[in-house]
Amino acid sequence: MKLTIERTALLKSLGHVQSVVERRNTIPILSNVRMEATDRGVSLNATDMDLEIVESVAAQTAVPGSTTAPAHTLYDIVRKLPDGSQVELAYDGGDGQLVLKAGRSRFSLACLPVEDFPAMSAGAFSHTFSLAAAELRGLIDRTRFAISTEETRYYLNGIFLHAADSDGLPVLRAVATDGHRLARAEVPLPEGAKDMPGIIIPRKTVAELRKLIDETGMDVTLALSDQKARFDFDDTRLTSKLIDGTFPDYERVIPTENDKVLEVDCKLFAQAVDRVSAISTEKSRAIKVTVDSGSLTLSASSPDAGSAVEEIEASYDSTAMDIGFNSRYLLDILGQVEGDAVRLTLADAASPTVVRDVADASAVYVLMPMRV
Amino acid sequence: MTDLSPRTNPDLLGHGDVEREILETQASGRVGHAWLISGPRGVGKATLAYRFARHILAGRLDPPEGEGAMGCGLFGAEAAPVRIAPDAGLGMDPEHPVFRRVVAGSHGDLRVIERAVADEKTGRRKTEIVVGDVRDLAHFMGMTPSEGGWRVVIVDEAETMNRNAANALLKVLEEPPGRAMLLLVSHNPARLLPTIRSRCRRLQLGALGDDILEHLIARHLPELGPEDRRSLVALAEGSIGRAIDLAGQGGLDLCREVISMLGALPRLDVTRLHALGDKVARDDQAFSALAELFPWWLARMTRSGALGQAPAQVISGEAEVAARLLGAAPLDRWIEVWEKVGSLFERARAVHLDRKQTVLSAFLAVEQTLGRS
Numbered sequence: 001m002k003l004t005i006e007r008t009a010l011l012k013s014l015g016h017v018q019s020v021v022e023r024r025n026t027i028p029i030l031s032n033v034r035m036e037a038t039d040r041g042v043s044l045n046a047t048d049m050d051l052e053i054v055e056s057v058a059a060q061t062a063v064p065g066s067t068t069a070p071a072h073t074l075y076d077i078v079r080k081l082p083d084g085s086q087v088e089l090a091y092d093g094g095d096g097q098l099v100l101k102a103g104r105s106r107f108s109l110a111c112l113p114v115e116d117f118p119a120m121s122a123g124a125f126s127h128t129f130s131l132a133a134a135e136l137r138g139l140i141d142r143t144r145f146a147i148s149t150e151e152t153r154y155y156l157n158g159i160f161l162h163a164a165d166s167d168g169l170p171v172l173r174a175v176a177t178d179g180h181r182l183a184r185a186e187v188p189l190p191e192g193a194k195d196m197p198g199i200i201i202p203r204k205t206v207a208e209l210r211k212l213i214d215e216t217g218m219d220v221t222l223a224l225s226d227q228k229a230r231f232d233f234d235d236t237r238l239t240s241k242l243i244d245g246t247f248p249d250y251e252r253v254i255p256t257e258n259d260k261v262l263e264v265d266c267k268l269f270a271q272a273v274d275r276v277s278a279i280s281t282e283k284s285r286a287i288k289v290t291v292d293s294g295s296l297t298l299s300a301s302s303p304d305a306g307s308a309v310e311e312i313e314a315s316y317d318s319t320a321m322d323i324g325f326n327s328r329y330l331l332d333i334l335g336q337v338e339g340d341a342v343r344l345t346l347a348d349a350a351s352p353t354v355v356r357d358v359a360d361a362s363a364v365y366v367l368m369p370m371r372v
Numbered sequence: 373m374t375d376l377s378p379r380t381n382p383d384l385l386g387h388g389d390v391e392r393e394i395l396e397t398q399a400s401g402r403v404g405h406a407w408l409i410s411g412p413r414g415v416g417k418a419t420l421a422y423r424f425a426r427h428i429l430a431g432r433l434d435p436p437e438g439e440g441a442m443g444c445g446l447f448g449a450e451a452a453p454v455r456i457a458p459d460a461g462l463g464m465d466p467e468h469p470v471f472r473r474v475v476a477g478s479h480g481d482l483r484v485i486e487r488a489v490a491d492e493k494t495g496r497r498k499t500e501i502v503v504g505d506v507r508d509l510a511h512f513m514g515m516t517p518s519e520g521g522w523r524v525v526i527v528d529e530a531e532t533m534n535r536n537a538a539n540a541l542l543k544v545l546e547e548p549p550g551r552a553m554l555l556l557v558s559h560n561p562a563r564l565l566p567t568i569r570s571r572c573r574r575l576q577l578g579a580l581g582d583d584i585l586e587h588l589i590a591r592h593l594p595e596l597g598p599e600d601r602r603s604l605v606a607l608a609e610g611s612i613g614r615a616i617d618l619a620g621q622g623g624l625d626l627c628r629e630v631i632s633m634l635g636a637l638p639r640l641d642v643t644r645l646h647a648l649g650d651k652v653a654r655d656d657q658a659f660s661a662l663a664e665l666f667p668w669w670l671a672r673m674t675r676s677g678a679l680g681q682a683p684a685q686v687i688s689g690e691a692e693v694a695a696r697l698l699g700a701a702p703l704d705r706w707i708e709v710w711e712k713v714g715s716l717f718e719r720a721r722a723v724h725l726d727r728k729q730t731v732l733s734a735f736l737a738v739e740q741t742l743g744r745s
Binding site for chain 2: 026027028029030047049050112113115116117118119120121123151152154155157202226227228241242243244245
């Protein structure tokens with residue numbers, strides 16, 4: 001293998017792939033990036049055995065071939081090379097060393113055989129469709145905070161993506177929950193996604209995906225099967241395993257009978273919650289919300305820290321009631337509301353509350369109250 | 373010496389019948405989701421587990437869906453009735469992609485649980501499998517397979533799992549996902565939780581026959597002469613792992629030394645005893661060989677005394693020594709000595725007693741027994 005490549009292009013691509021590679025690896029080959037040079041350029045591939053990123057970059061290939069080299073070391077070297085330099089990568093297989101030359105620098109890196117590199121076979125995908133990057137970002141951002149971290153309920157450790165029906169309109173829906181809160185966001189169903197299998201995208205994949213979305217403005221092509229999901233960006237392809245489980249029937253926990261409607265300015269509400277929560281105990285983070293006609297009072301008290309009360313204006317015309325929430329969960333949800341006002345639909349102090357963005361009907365949040 | 377670690381070893385001899393049992397079960401379509409492979413140490417249990425794992429990972433468990441599917445040839449394309457070729461086994465070419473990735477530890481659908489390395493420098497492992505080692509399994513089993521087929525878990529030395537680890541494994545064993553296989557390897561399955569045992573299909577490996585063992589020793593330790601080879605066969609009791617360990621630790625020479633010193637009883641040669649003590653105090657390997665061999669030899673001698681049969685000759689001249697010792701004291705005394713020496717070495721290992729002193733005490737225990745009668 002022998003090729004020449006522009007330093008900036010290589011750095012950008014290595015940056016993408018090396019973020020998947022764990023810093024500490026007991027299996028040597030997993031610290032490596034697989035490089036394959038063809039006439040069309042070079043492809044870089046890194047994996048942690050749960051997900052895989054393949055990046056294609058333009059390069060002048062003199063001799064096609066492939067090898068694997070330590071990802072972090074390579075990234076480190078390329079990062080420190082002067083901007084605008086041309087990098088030559090050569091591997092002749094003889095001594096198992098990858099030689100990197102740039103200007104007057106010369107590096108020799110230990111390689112591992114390419115046959116030992118994990119193969120994530122994608123298999124056949126049953127559904128392929130495109131989605132605007134902004135739409136995918138919206139789906140992820142509005143749900144990912146609710147992903148559970150509890151290992152025992154592993155099927156909650158991701159975002160459930162599926163086709164659904166929302167008041168007669170077909171939608172692509174993302175749902176995440178940890179049992180205390182639930183977030184549901186949807187976009188119109190893209191062409192080709194009809195009858196797609198419901199898939200659960202693992203947390204780590206969601207994080208990698210989110211990073212990649214930020215760097216592209218183009219459409220993302222999704223290819224799905226019941227075992228894998230593949231996301232195609234411009235030059236980057238992310239393939240991931242899925243969570244092998246059944247997502248619970250979340251529709252049942254979204255209340256529809258809640259009749260007490262509270263509308264409040266989202267920004268003011270969030271700031272007030274944040275301030276009052278300074279008093280609530282580190283562990284429970286509980287705050288009490290008292291609603292009365294036209295006003296909303298937030299309060300918290302803890303035996304050690306003292307107490308706090310703040311009142312803000314709100315539109316509410318039902319019976320007065322007290323309800324407790326975890327302030328951090330409440331802030332997570334309020335942080336996703338982009339409109340000016342937020343609408344809370346309540347039933348009583350022990351039932352789940354529905355939170356919606358007044359300006360955006362495509363997202364629904366459900367929050368369990370706390371006893372305060 | 374070739375690398376005999378089960379992960380890299382492509383060969384397994386002497387267990388063709390067991391492999392056939394696996395293939396027959398597979399042909400009947402009831403492979404189950406968990407197998408417990410038990411048998412003496414060093415006969416190839418883990419090697420068999422890896423062979424089975426590779427067999428599954430290469431997709432040879434399912435009848436191929438169409439032509440060109442990976443791993444046809446074992447069964448052809450037809451589903452039933454399946455005939456198993458007489459020489460069929462679980463073998464695989466070491467250059468097969470699945471084999472390569474299993475060796476490199478980079479097969480996405482294989483997890484191996486074993487005692488974690490406690491000390492990076494010496495490679496010494498922890499004494500038990502702790503719950504942290506097992507916990508990753510839940511994540512592994514909760515994800516779809518990476519290469520699209522089965523997910524395989526090998527638990528090596530399953531009996532070293534502590535209670536929490538065993539319970540964590542049980543959790544997976546109770547509700548395994550589809551197309552998942554757990555292979556437990558244990559030389560002492562009685563120490564496993566009964567709830568784990570009852571959920572696994574048992575596969576019992578026997579000791580290797582002397583001819584197979586001799587063949588293996590000749591292959592892996594070509595430097596040994598025929599006489600040493602035969603001694604080693606007798607010493608290893610059907611376990612190639614033990615044979616190779618003992619050979620590497622200088623077990624044969626140690627055994628000769630011990631027997632000749634026992635032969636000099638009732639007068640112990642104090643100079644030689646001290647020399648032996650010094651040797652094992654310096655040399656870890658020699659000590660572990662001695663700790664294995666000394667109690668083993670006493671046990672064998674006592675057993676042969678109880679059965680009234682002359683003990684098999686490992687080292688020439690051994691039978692006379694054994695006969696003389698047996699004649700000098702009643703059997704129950706020898707059982708006491710065996711127990712004492714065994715626990716002495718065990719304690720030396722566990723709490724790092726002074727090694728030389730341990731060896732001296734062991735020989736003195738034998739001498740005292742002779743002296744008392």
